[in-house]
């Protein structure tokens with residue numbers, strides 16, 4: 183009898199704690215604004231992308247070329263291969279205002295761009 187009462191007593195705050203944890207995770211995810219870059223003919227589009235300062239950003243890079251490319255930004259400390267026809271997702275920030283250049287390492291002559299963070 184005592185055991186089941188104790189169990190009920192604990193079950194409510196535990197359930198509430200779970201609900202609160204789950205909703206705050208959802209809220210955090212929702213805060214990330216999504217931006218997309220595409221690669222075609224070994225060029226980035228958009229080559230100059232404005233991003234908001236001080237926020238977490240979800241960056242999707244889609245490679246529309248049949249050959250692999252490597253997204254690289256020294257300033258952002260990111261380097262990731264995107265297979266031909268594939269895409270990658272990067273979580274960036276919060277970033278300080280400024281200009282952050284990036285390039286496709288496999289076609290660095292043409293695949294260049296920059297983020298302008300404001």
Ligand SMILES: [Cu+2]
Pocket residue numbers: 252254261287
């Ligand atoms: Cu590299």
